[in-house]
Amino acid sequence: MNILVTGGAGFVGTNLIPVLLRRGTHRIVVLDNESNGNLGDLAGLPVECIRGELLDQEVVERAMREIDTVVHLAADTRVMDSIANPRHNFESNVVGTFQLLEASRKAGVKRFVAASTGGAILGEAASPINEDMVARPLSPYGASKLAAEGYMSAFGGAYGMVSTALRFSNVFGPKSYLKGSVVAHFFKALLAGKPLVVYGDGSQIRDYVYVGDLVRGITQALESDATGAIQLGSGRPTTLNQLIDAMKQVVGPSVPFEVRYEPRRAGEVHTTWCDISRARRMLGYEPSTPLADGLAQTWKWFLEDARK
Numbered sequence: 001m002n003i004l005v006t007g008g009a010g011f012v013g014t015n016l017i018p019v020l021l022r023r024g025t026h027r028i029v030v031l032d033n034e035s036n037g038n039l040g041d042l043a044g045l046p047v048e049c050i051r052g053e054l055l056d057q058e059v060v061e062r063a064m065r066e067i068d069t070v071v072h073l074a075a076d077t078r079v080m081d082s083i084a085n086p087r088h089n090f091e092s093n094v095v096g097t098f099q100l101l102e103a104s105r106k107a108g109v110k111r112f113v114a115a116s117t118g119g120a121i122l123g124e125a126a127s128p129i130n131e132d133m134v135a136r137p138l139s140p141y142g143a144s145k146l147a148a149e150g151y152m153s154a155f156g157g158a159y160g161m162v163s164t165a166l167r168f169s170n171v172f173g174p175k176s177y178l179k180g181s182v183v184a185h186f187f188k189a190l191l192a193g194k195p196l197v198v199y200g201d202g203s204q205i206r207d208y209v210y211v212g213d214l215v216r217g218i219t220q221a222l223e224s225d226a227t228g229a230i231q232l233g234s235g236r237p238t239t240l241n242q243l244i245d246a247m248k249q250v251v252g253p254s255v256p257f258e259v260r261y262e263p264r265r266a267g268e269v270h271t272t273w274c275d276i277s278r279a280r281r282m283l284g285y286e287p288s289t290p291l292a293d294g295l296a297q298t299w300k301w302f303l304e305d306a307r308k
Contacts, residue, residue: 007032017030054097109161122136171210190256195258198262208291237271250295
């Protein structure tokens with residue numbers, strides 16, 4: 001495969017690309033604006049790096065030359081930021097995805113795999129969530145991902161592009177120093193000697209999936225003919241307080257550990273975790289990393305990165 005990875009300098013991309021190279025991918029092009037990543041993190045790898053925006057048609061068409069497969073990871077992913085600036089989120093996630101799909105169509109791309117989300121698309125839905133539930137987004141971020149999935153489906157129906165929207169749950173792991181999600185945010189706070197701030201009482205539930213398991217799911221999707229939305233998570237519910245307890249065990253007693261609770265924020269889903277039976281059936285996906293093991297690997301990486 002000749003693969004274009006958008007957002008390839010980010011957290012998931014820098015974990016995915018070495019795996020793709022080991023699996024014999026012929027050529028990899030990375031397009032990234034470095035807003036949530038650093039192309040320097042790919043130094044030494046045999047990949048072609050282009051710094052640019054998905055909204056820049058000339059840049060996208062240049063990146064698409066001789067490409068037959070696209071992995072679309074680039075996105076504006078923060079829920080609170082999307083509430084503060086919905087237009088930016090729309091342009092990044094909807095217009096940017098459309099532009100990429102259109103360039104893919106013109107280039108004759110046949111396989112298009114994109115990062116999506118489950119909880120933000122579905123809103124407050126009974127968990128475990130699945131791909132057949134009616135979408136009721138509570139934030140512009142969720143709405144933007146739903147719109148992007150719609151365009152992927154349309155390009156599949158109209159132009160025969162085989163497209164898969166992988167609905168990531170809460171991903172954590174090494175190389176997440178620029179990621180704003182809870183595990184990375186909390187580990188960075190602990191390294192800085194700051195308290196962990198919880199919005200709500202900590203009873204909110206999420207599905208935390210280790211990046212190594214997620215990357216395996218992405219490669220399985222690339223090697224399959226699966227289409228439509230597919231949940232990729234751990235398939236296990238974890239409260240925020242349970243996550244904090246697990247993190248406390250990982251960092252040990254030598255690290256100051258203070259938790260501060262603040263009022264819940266509007267637009268955030270309280271409970272969401274996913275049913276991964278479709279991923280098991282269609283991709284052969286099976287996450288195998290226990291939460292404690294994944295947190296230990298992540299904390300080890302943050303400590304090593306801080307020493308550097």
